[in-house]
Amino acid sequence: MIQDIAPHKYDNAYKPVPPEKDSIALYYEKRAVLLKRTKDEIIYPTFADLERLNDDIYEDYTYLFSIDNQRFYLVREINLEPLADYNMENIEIFREAEPQYRAFAGITGYQLYNWYESRRYCGRCGTRMEKDKKERMMFCPECHNMEYPKICPATIIGVRNGNRLLMSKYAGRSYKKYALLAGFVEVGETIEETVAREVMEEVGLKVKNVTYYKSQPWSFSDTVLMGFYADLDGDDTVTLDEEELALAEWFEREEIPVEPSRDSLTNEMIMKFKNGEI
The missing domain is CATH 3.90.79 (Nucleoside Triphosphate Pyrophosphohydrolase)
Structure with a gap:
């Protein structure tokens, strides 16, 4: 990665x-x-x-x-x-x-x-922010507001159904390759709850056996990604959220149309499944 x-x-x-x-x-x-x-x-x-x-x-x-x-x-x-x-x-x-x-x-x-x-100006009072001398933080000399770098937690989700993996493509984005389901963590929910919610919202499926795999900083979107695998729980019929996804479909392990690449957690998780390591 x-x-x-x-x-x-x-x-x-x-x-x-x-x-x-x-x-x-x-x-x-x-x-x-x-x-x-x-x-x-x-x-x-x-x-x-x-x-x-x-x-x-x-x-x-x-x-x-x-x-x-x-x-x-x-x-x-x-x-x-x-x-x-x-x-x-x-x-x-x-x-x-x-x-x-x-x-x-x-x-x-x-x-x-x-x-x-x-963070040039304070979001609370509008005063010009200043760099702290001891830590990476911007502070307001007027109202003493403190701002630290923004990092957004998000999940990458490999949904499995026996020998099949659910693959998707984003809607309305420049990235056109196959990916896994993904979504940002909302206020007040655990990471595991994020996994279940995002899968239901994007493809209308229930999951079980949610298992953590690995994390990755992803500065393209100010994100820290947390990868999970989960097993299908029940019916495998996909109900697509067309605002988020262009498509989502099941692929047999041997037929996954993805090759190894250097950078992303998503690719590593897909290749782990494709190669029978997960």
């Missing part, structure tokens, strides 16, 4: 030390990121690459995290003219880009970029 970057080491402890010339500068505009793409890898600019036409770059920055002692920072409102080899690329590039640890850094930085962009 995208976060599995060993032997590289990701350190998300908040250490707002000043950047150095070889520190990585991550720059985003909406759903695009600044990088250089070669035949074999993606490369981000360093502060040294940006400093000539960005005089305040060593003053206006936000510390993000480090990987193998290489520090990554968020930068804003930079002059891109001298960067002939760099381009703004859609963040979907991180699903396939190499090396994997840089793709993980890029999408993790994107999640933090979105959070900082949406």
Whole structure:
């Protein structure tokens, strides 16, 4: 999965030390990121690459995290003219880009970029928010409101019926491949209750034997995903929620039309079932 970057080491402890010339500068505009793409890898600019036409770059920055002692920072409102080899690329590039640890850094930085962009002003009184010096938190100097990074818990659900797995495709999304059922946790419910509710809402089926598999940070949607398998309980007739799903159908284990890919918990769960490991 995208976060599995060993032997590289990701350190998300908040250490707002000043950047150095070889520190990585991550720059985003909406759903695009600044990088250089070669035949074999993606490369981000360093502060040294940006400093000539960005005089305040060593003053206006936000510390993000480090990987193998290489520090990554968020930068804003930079002059891109001298960067002939760099381009703004859609963040979907991180699903396939190499090396994997840089793709993980890029999408993790994107999640933090979105959070900082949406927390410039206090949602309670409208005062300009300030960065805390000890932890990753934005606080309001006027009403003392504190805001921490947004992480949305969600479930991925592999519904089994003997040798069959329920596969689905989303409605109205750019992602067109087969997936498993999924949904966000609501206030006041357990994760297991989320599994049962989402399956009933999306395909009209009851489940039992809800079993936890694995979790994954998924920064494309500010989410932490929790994977579960569950067995069908009763009738297997699908009643599709057409607002959420384009289709949902049962596949025999040997006929699942999905091949291994690098990044997602969904793919790993499908392949575990397809290969008879679950």
